[in-house]
Amino acid sequence: MPVVHRAPTAESPPHPPPGGSRTWAATSPWRHRLDRLVSPYAYVAPFFLLFAAFGVFPLIYTAWVSLHDWNLLSSANPFIGLDNYRELFSDGYFWNAAFNTLSIGVLSAVPQLALALVLAHLLNRPLRAQTLFRITLLLPNVTSVVAVVVIFSQLFGRDFGLVNALLDLVGIDRVYWQANVASSHVAIATMIMWRWTGYNALIYLAAMQAVPREIYEAATIDGASAARQLWGITIPMIRPTIIFTIIVTTIGSMQIIAEPLLFGAQVSNGAATTGGTDRQFQTLALYLYEKGFRSFEFGYASAAAWVMFLLVVLVVGFNYLVVRRMRGGLDV
Amino acid sequence: MRRKPLDARRNRGTRMRSLRKHPLTYLTLLAVAFFSAFPVYWSVIVASHDNAALAEMPPPLLPGGNFLANVSRVFDTTPFALALLNSFVVAGTITVSVTFFSTLAGFAFAKLRFRGRNALLLLTVVTMMVPTQLGIIPLYMLMIKLEWTGKLYAVIVPALVNAFGVFFMTQYLSRALPTELLEAGRIDGCGTWRLFRHVVVPAARPAAAVLGMLTFMTAWNDYFWPLVVLTPDDPTVQVALSQLASGYVRDFTLGLTGTAVATLPLVLIFVLLGKQIIGGIMQGAVKG
DSSP, rough: TTTTTTTHOOOTTSSOSSSSHHHHHHHHHHHHHHHHHHHHHHHHHHHHHIIIIIIIHHHHHHHHHTTOOTTOOOOOOOOOTTHHHHHTTOOHHHHHHHHHOOOHHHHHHHHHHHHHHHHHHHHHHTTTHHHHHHHHHHHHHHHHHHHHHHHHHHHHTTTTTTHHHHHHHTTTTOOTTSSSSSHHHHHHHHHHHHHHHHHHHHHHHHHHTTTTTTHHHHHHHOOOOOHIIIIIIHHHHHHHHHEEEEHHHHHHHHHHOOHHHHHTTTTHHHHHHTSTTOOTTTOHHHHHHHHTTTTTTHHHHHHHHHHHHHHHHHHHHEEEEEEHHTTTHHOO | OOSSSSHHHTTTOOOOOOHHHHHHHHHHHHHHHHHHHHHHHHHHHHSSSSSHHSSSSSSOOOOSSSSSHHHHHHHSSSSSHHHHHHHHHHHHHHHHHHHHHHHHHHHHHHHHTTHHHHHHHHHHHHHHTGGGGGGHHHHHHHHTTTTTTTTTTTHHHHGGSSSSHHHHHHHHHHSSHHHHHHHHHHHTTHHHHHHHHIHHHHHHHHHHHHHHHHHHHHHHHHHHHHHHOOOOTTTOOHHHHHHHHSSSSSHHHHHHHHEEEEHHHHHHHHHHHHHHHHHHHHHHOOOO
């Protein structure tokens, strides 16, 4: 580090630079103590203040709003207790959105993480063009969600899409991807997977590089195949990272919104917020958006947000427990 | 990729052997690399043809000559120039601020002793897991109260610091900044702020550069919150892009030209600095 030696020599005590504020800590022991006491808190304060104002406060205030018949367009917002929640639990559209979220989440997360693991395993060898492979794998992650959906909506287009052209070529009927539940979920899951697989592969690769080489060498001598090494050594060794990616991916999948929103916009502007003409691919986050920012039912949408929050906690907790229980099977 | 690192040259023998030993590995990686790059390449193809060319069978697979005509159509249809400018202002401000405040907080967490440090650091990590998108309605109400709706502040201010940045810099500084250096500065009579400016900032530069690039990309690509809080006539680039792609007439050429214009600068930066960015992501990833 070439810059490092500069610091102490530039400020030797005999020649203190002018300007009171720059040296005040050195001038009196009282100020010095104050500096030591207060500075750390002052330095971490911006993050906590901002997060409190724009992260925590809205989340908690959501609970308060959810207990009201709160509409942007009306002047009175009467307190109605748990009525919003009662209505929500019997709201078929909400449960439809919950199902879609789960379905798209599973379809995108499971193959994505599995493929990422295999890719990282392949990259964790002496390879030619290692950096080129890594850059190409991460390229999708640099592309914005909007760009991804615009590109894939064209690829999955009914009339001029490349995917349908390929299906035509091998004699399979063209698919109107937005039209039904299964095909739209597959298309959206493909977009998510395309954007995130390389990213997760690099995270796994980072963890794999921390595994001591000797273990693999010993395994190779014992005649263990590459697949066996992945299952028997790598996966158990990087378990914390796997758990981390599963949690992060789960939280991400519970909040999917831009993909269905823009994919639906290819059909019509109305189909955008409803996630298709029959809500085939309306996710929970999109339902929240529809209620909050199309019909401006803030109270009702807030109730939906809180139930979503509980669902996130529930699903993340469930995944965590499942992965933990797999431990026995993985420790070979 | 311009300079070959030393160890790569030394390993050349093993690498050549590995090519012969693992043809399947290369085949798989090449296939995945193809699928990763193709959609981006495809956007360039579409952006450089007219709509009629897309209907042809087989579809065009090489760039055509229509790119500039399409670009000027993009700028005519939406306030795309304004959107690009807005995105530069937003992403630029957020990048400077996130890098500065993260380095500051990272310094405190990594090297200063204070009561409650571990608890606060843990809290920072936990906040990374909070799905803040769920608080979007009160956040919007707050913006109405502040009279920030439709203004760039609404997008900038909530993003000025984030937990990831703080955590990333904490990790880096606790490893890369020698404590003796700080002690030497203290003995010379430096206050904490001067230590930060003259010792910490120079040492933090490599990590701050990576964090800055990651932050710029995230801010540039942010879509949902700008869509909610900004207006169509004064958008960021992603919001403008989504309008291009969801007009009443399905004009794929227009949408993908916008995509190419909005994405190519980032892709270019990424390809040039990819090695550092990847290093940063992989470093930040090892959380133990």
